[in-house]
Amino acid sequence: MEPKDISRRKFIRATGLSATALTLGFYFSGESKASTIIKGEDAENYGVSLNSWIHIDTNGKVTIVCHRAEMGQGAYQAIPQMIAEELEVNLNEVNIIFGKGDTVKYGSQVTGGSSTVRGSYKNLLKLSASARDMLITAAAAKWSVSTAECFAEAGHVIHRSSGKKMHYGELVVDASKLEAPKNVQLKKVADYKLIRKPLPRQDTPLKTNGTAVFGIDKKIPGMLYAMVERNPRLRGKVKSYDDSAALKVPGVKKVFKVTMKVFSTDREGVAVVADSTWAAMQGRKALKVVWDDTGFEYVSTEEIYKKMKAELQSKDGLSAKKQGDPDPVLAQQKNKLDVIYETPYQAHACMEPLNCVAHHKGDSIEIWGPIQAPDWVQGDISQKMGIKKENVQVNMTFLGGGFGRKAFLDYTHEACLISKEAGAPVQVIWTREDDMTQGPFRPGVSYRAEGAVNNGEITAVKFRMCGQNIGHWMGSKKDVPNDSVLEGFQPHYFDNIKNISFSDIPFETPVPIMWWRSVYASTNGFAYESFMDELAVAAGKDPLAFRKQYLKNERCQKLLEKVEELSGWKARKPKQGYGVAITECFSSTVAQVVKVSKDATGKIKIDKVWAVIDCGWYVNADTVRAQVEGSIIMALGAATNHEIHFKDGLAVEKNFTTYRMPRINEIPPIEVHIMDNNEDAGGVGEPGLPPFTPALTNAIFDLTGKRIRKLPFDLAKV
Amino acid sequence: MATFKLHVNGKEKQVDVDPATPVLWVLRDHLELTGTKYGCGVAACGACTVHLDGVPVRSCQLPVAAIGIKKITTIEGLSDNNSHPVQAAWIEEQVPQCGYCQSGQIMAAVALLQKKTSPTDADIDAAMQGHICRCGTYPRIREAIKKASKKMSVKG
Numbered sequence A: 001m002e003p004k005d006i007s008r009r010k011f012i013r014a015t016g017l018s019a020t021a022l023t024l025g026f027y028f029s030g031e032s033k034a035s036t037i038i039k040g041e042d043a044e045n046y047g048v049s050l051n052s053w054i055h056i057d058t059n060g061k062v063t064i065v066c067h068r069a070e071m072g073q074g075a076y077q078a079i080p081q082m083i084a085e086e087l088e089v090n091l092n093e094v095n096i097i098f099g100k101g102d103t104v105k106y107g108s109q110v111t112g113g114s115s116t117v118r119g120s121y122k123n124l125l126k127l128s129a130s131a132r133d134m135l136i137t138a139a140a141a142k143w144s145v146s147t148a149e150c151f152a153e154a155g156h157v158i159h160r161s162s163g164k165k166m167h168y169g170e171l172v173v174d175a176s177k178l179e180a181p182k183n184v185q186l187k188k189v190a191d192y193k194l195i196r197k198p199l200p201r202q203d204t205p206l207k208t209n210g211t212a213v214f215g216i217d218k219k220i221p222g223m224l225y226a227m228v229e230r231n232p233r234l235r236g237k238v239k240s241y242d243d244s245a246a247l248k249v250p251g252v253k254k255v256f257k258v259t260m261k262v263f264s265t266d267r268e269g270v271a272v273v274a275d276s277t278w279a280a281m282q283g284r285k286a287l288k289v290v291w292d293d294t295g296f297e298y299v300s301t302e303e304i305y306k307k308m309k310a311e312l313q314s315k316d317g318l319s320a321k322k323q324g325d326p327d328p329v330l331a332q333q334k335n336k337l338d339v340i341y342e343t344p345y346q347a348h349a350c351m352e353p354l355n356c357v358a359h360h361k362g363d364s365i366e367i368w369g370p371i372q373a374p375d376w377v378q379g380d381i382s383q384k385m386g387i388k389k390e391n392v393q394v395n396m397t398f399l400g401g402g403f404g405r406k407a408f409l410d411y412t413h414e415a416c417l418i419s420k421e422a423g424a425p426v427q428v429i430w431t432r433e434d435d436m437t438q439g440p441f442r443p444g445v446s447y448r449a450e451g452a453v454n455n456g457e458i459t460a461v462k463f464r465m466c467g468q469n470i471g472h473w474m475g476s477k478k479d480v481p482n483d484s485v486l487e488g489f490q491p492h493y494f495d496n497i498k499n500i501s502f503s504d505i506p507f508e509t510p511v512p513i514m515w516w517r518s519v520y521a522s523t524n525g526f527a528y529e530s531f532m533d534e535l536a537v538a539a540g541k542d543p544l545a546f547r548k549q550y551l552k553n554e555r556c557q558k559l560l561e562k563v564e565e566l567s568g569w570k571a572r573k574p575k576q577g578y579g580v581a582i583t584e585c586f587s588s589t590v591a592q593v594v595k596v597s598k599d600a601t602g603k604i605k606i607d608k609v610w611a612v613i614d615c616g617w618y619v620n621a622d623t624v625r626a627q628v629e630g631s632i633i634m635a636l637g638a639a640t641n642h643e644i645h646f647k648d649g650l651a652v653e654k655n656f657t658t659y660r661m662p663r664i665n666e667i668p669p670i671e672v673h674i675m676d677n678n679e680d681a682g683g684v685g686e687p688g689l690p691p692f693t694p695a696l697t698n699a700i701f702d703l704t705g706k707r708i709r710k711l712p713f714d715l716a717k718v
Numbered sequence B: 001m002a003t004f005k006l007h008v009n010g011k012e013k014q015v016d017v018d019p020a021t022p023v024l025w026v027l028r029d030h031l032e033l034t035g036t037k038y039g040c041g042v043a044a045c046g047a048c049t050v051h052l053d054g055v056p057v058r059s060c061q062l063p064v065a066a067i068g069i070k071k072i073t074t075i076e077g078l079s080d081n082n083s084h085p086v087q088a089a090w091i092e093e094q095v096p097q098c099g100y101c102q103s104g105q106i107m108a109a110v111a112l113l114q115k116k117t118s119p120t121d122a123d124i125d126a127a128m129q130g131h132i133c134r135c136g137t138y139p140r141i142r143e144a145i146k147k148a149s150k151k152m153s154v155k156g
Ligand code: FES
Pocket: B037, B038, B039, B040, B041, B042, B043, B044, B045, B046, B047, B048, B049, B058, B059, B060, B061
């Protein structure tokens, strides 16, 4: 056993994989964006950390380490589907394990920004093709033939002329002695057998019989359960508490104060540790806590929006982008448009409330949970708990939804503190009310849009955004504009609009905020694409033709033509309202058309939604469609059903009784079309969300002449 | 604390718990049947749905003391191999995304199809509207119920 083998052995032991195998990973050398493929056992020699993605043992068993979280978006399917394609194995013979949080090993694991596929696919394809080539080379050497005479198929290498065949398992030992190839030939899109096909997801059967293990389902020996009564004012403190009644509840073991970090601020609460979830809940109910809210601002929704409006009327803000100069044009224009759009605060409301199992063992910690960002969590716990990073093990379970909330670090930190104090492994479960009222929330953002048209052409557009900046909570500078001011805006508009500017008016409240599916595009898209519609109407143009006029880029043209054709835009009939919107985020562009009409009682009814996505290269057509469908339904809820209000510094909506989610009977038919091209891969999990709401409100305008500029609105009351 | 004998998925189980404990937590914490999910705790989401003598109920609202001799069926009890026609239809239609709500959705769909072998869209709306899916799998749930209905009528 040579010392160079240590890191690989360590890895193999940690994952329970067999040691005799071909293990291939990749690393990035220095600043270069290109990856280098490397064998597991060579990693130490090169002085780089092992990237173990593919592991083929002597039984031919292929294990793929899935480095991203699975929260419904299909990473569990997409990564193996990519790897199986180039490796030439059957998808069902591939074993998938989730990687543990470790930045060095996997690169960024944060499942956010719709980046699972687009951030990794080129390297994964190259890696799989390298392993395949090594196996072919090993077989060719055994048969004393040239590699050109051999090919790989379904986990075997085959000699074309003789039909000789060897299983990968028989070849891994020889293959592992070869150098990883420098250059590999990747397949052409036309030759794909798995990629682009709507293959069934591997995780589906686990989710139809109750066996998928979500964070909340995790049990470890000796585990206790905890609930925390947190200061409802988000960042207030505990003045005192009386735990005498709580400690009398059968099953309650311990009660203590806990302070977790919410960004750089503290949130205090009282933890009740018990031998069952129910006992912890009952113990928590029996607590008497006196809160200390000194210095807390008693924010209210009404005031927040009043202030934002005043800011938009009086300030120019920090310039984020300026092309030409809209100001002098707008100053001269008599009939300029000048409107305000308002979007609400939202909860993530993942179906699986926050939870985390933590086991503090003194000088090491292991945690399990629904975690979107295991590498961040590892670093965070290491730092906050004062434990070496290599002694912090972060295990990802399935996530019952994430949407950005489970990329945050409060609940994992809190669980570690509680396990430490309890001296036992503990599962901390948040109730729905905890999950909904504690934040961080999607920020509500207001916009002012000014614009002018002349002879059917846009002469100037000026957008100002005012809302909380997530970056500020993460420590970014306050004298620079929000870096997401343009998120959602299709950048090719800049090709054809001469005078256009965007600015950000910084706005602070004590409400903690965090990414929410599609982040600022979820609110920007509504403002920007509603205003495009208003400009089209002012110009006397058809809204879809108007977008085509300003988005001459070929991909945008094709996309708009497709949605026009699918929706029958040109053949629309009287008493039908049609609305269109197009947005870009995470490198994918989505256009949607919504059709509305009035039902017998005069209420607005959404008849149909057509969505066309151009996400470039993609893996699984069915996953793409499912993600766009889900995004549209999430947008529908945020536009027409729910909102988090604040009153006296408290979130008002606490559960689904008042934070009303769309139900099956409210869902219109949705048709999704995917553009087929070979452009670079864009995101899939989020870009379908932003265009829905403006397409809907534009359709309502088309039908009724009523322009909706404030969300959410009640469809029944338009 | 009190001892309760429960019939769960065809087996007899015994638990020693506070009589007020909802069946949801008895299943999850004491019987290690974690397929039934906690979503809201107030009968507003349907994630915790199980069958009590074949009738769908919200297990978060049901104290264990109220069960008596009634038989509980959870998602784990539908079949041992995903072969229940509703499960099969769910897989064919690729319904789940995150999957968290799906045990409840499936239990509701099974109960609906037991009552109405060929449900209309309105029947589906009525039976399923107590069930939230944050991932938005509703269109597929509708299709899967229709598909399961066909499977069941061929069989029956
Ligand atoms: S958890 Fe029982 S209905 Fe939501």
